[in-house]
Amino acid sequence: MRLSLLSMLFISASNLASAENATHEAEGDHGHMSHQSMGITGEFSNAEVLNSERFERLVSGSPTYTVAVVSVNGMVCDFCARGVEKAFAKDPDVMKIDVDLELGSVLIAYGSEAQPSERDINKRIRSNGLDVVDIEIYRG
Amino acid sequence: MSCGNIPPMGIFRVLMILSILLPMALFARPISYAGGYTLMAKSDYLKDSLYVHYSPRANFSFGIEMLEGKRGLPDRSYLRGTWLAHRLNKRNSQQNLYLDGGIDATSGEYFIGAMGDWETRRYFAGFSLKKMKWDTESFFNNYLQMGFAPYLGDYGDLHSWLMIKRKYNGLEERYSTYPVLRFFKGNWFFEAGYEQEIDWDIHLMYRF
Numbered sequence: 001m002r003l004s005l006l007s008m009l010f011i012s013a014s015n016l017a018s019a020e021n022a023t024h025e026a027e028g029d030h031g032h033m034s035h036q037s038m039g040i041t042g043e044f045s046n047a048e049v050l051n052s053e054r055f056e057r058l059v060s061g062s063p064t065y066t067v068a069v070v071s072v073n074g075m076v077c078d079f080c081a082r083g084v085e086k087a088f089a090k091d092p093d094v095m096k097i098d099v100d101l102e103l104g105s106v107l108i109a110y111g112s113e114a115q116p117s118e119r120d121i122n123k124r125i126r127s128n129g130l131d132v133v134d135i136e137i138y139r140g
Numbered sequence: 141m142s143c144g145n146i147p148p149m150g151i152f153r154v155l156m157i158l159s160i161l162l163p164m165a166l167f168a169r170p171i172s173y174a175g176g177y178t179l180m181a182k183s184d185y186l187k188d189s190l191y192v193h194y195s196p197r198a199n200f201s202f203g204i205e206m207l208e209g210k211r212g213l214p215d216r217s218y219l220r221g222t223w224l225a226h227r228l229n230k231r232n233s234q235q236n237l238y239l240d241g242g243i244d245a246t247s248g249e250y251f252i253g254a255m256g257d258w259e260t261r262r263y264f265a266g267f268s269l270k271k272m273k274w275d276t277e278s279f280f281n282n283y284l285q286m287g288f289a290p291y292l293g294d295y296g297d298l299h300s301w302l303m304i305k306r307k308y309n310g311l312e313e314r315y316s317t318y319p320v321l322r323f324f325k326g327n328w329f330f331e332a333g334y335e336q337e338i339d340w341d342i343h344l345m346y347r348f
Binding site for chain 2: 073074076077078079080081082083084086087099100101102104126127128129130131133
């Protein structure tokens with residue numbers, strides 16, 4: 001059973017590979033959200049998202065907007081994110097969705113009358129097997 | 141690499157018809173998102189198979205798999221279930237461990253297995269261990285697979301992976317190592333590998 005042994009080695013190796021990130025990201029793995037930054041450090045920040053062309057594109061043409069910026073852990077492939085888009089597309093209040101795999105963020109643009117709930121956003125993301133790190137809702 | 145000995149593709153013809161009839165929508169993991177369906181077709185040295193499953197939750201799926209046996213193995217239909225036993229989501233990676241099993245209601249034959257993967261946007265490594273009772277045979281069918289993406293596509297782009305797969309064929313007690321190409325775009329996933337002794341190893345998925 002050489003393959004079985006190699007599989008065990010694989011699990012160990014991937015755990016080791018994750019260990020460095022786990023330490024780095026520990027502050028972000030709380031599983032609750034706030035309008036305030038949750039102290040995520042490193043390469044990701046919502047400021048980066050807000051200044052992006054994606055955000056501009058999402059809100060362009062709308063005199064007012066409500067956008068939820070959701071930081072998501074585990075969204076490393078197109079397939080992982082596909083279900084997220086489907087989950088929010090079912091919500092009649094949602095106008096547009098933008099997924100950024102590089103930043104691990106989902107931008108959700110709502111209709112002007114919508115009152116997006118952080119709990120609902122969290123539930124929809126988690127129903128896809130992904131973890132929400134932070135949610136911030138911006139109105140403009 | 142010769143392409144002259146392509147195995148029978150009866151189930152793939154069925155899949156082609158279904159793909160025309162069904163509205164556009166497929167995925168790469170053994171469990172879909174909550175409420176999602178997955179249609180999966182595989183062809184390798186043991187069988188051609190068609191598997192449809194439903195995921196009531198993001199950590200469980202169940203469905204029916206129809207198999208056309210090769211190498212003297214009879215056709216079977218499994219009732220299958222897959223459980224996501226462990227997932228670790230990180231900012232730049234995801235790690236999964238799945239347990240699965242299936243039983244043919246007519247013969248009582250079964251399989252049990254475990255699958256795992258770890259991936260980033262650039263690298264992938266995965267394994268599968270499967271113990272099968274099929275006809276008079278009882279054997280393992282295992283593999284290890286690793287690869288990398290030569291470019292990082294954005295959401296919605298065509299994603300391509302270059303991989304290598306090492307497979308243990310327990311029926312004939314031999315190992316094979318061969319290259320695999322993986323592509324996915326939208327709800328479609330396609331993977332193909334080839335080795336002269338075992339022919340094609342093909343995996344096609346569609347999620348909706």
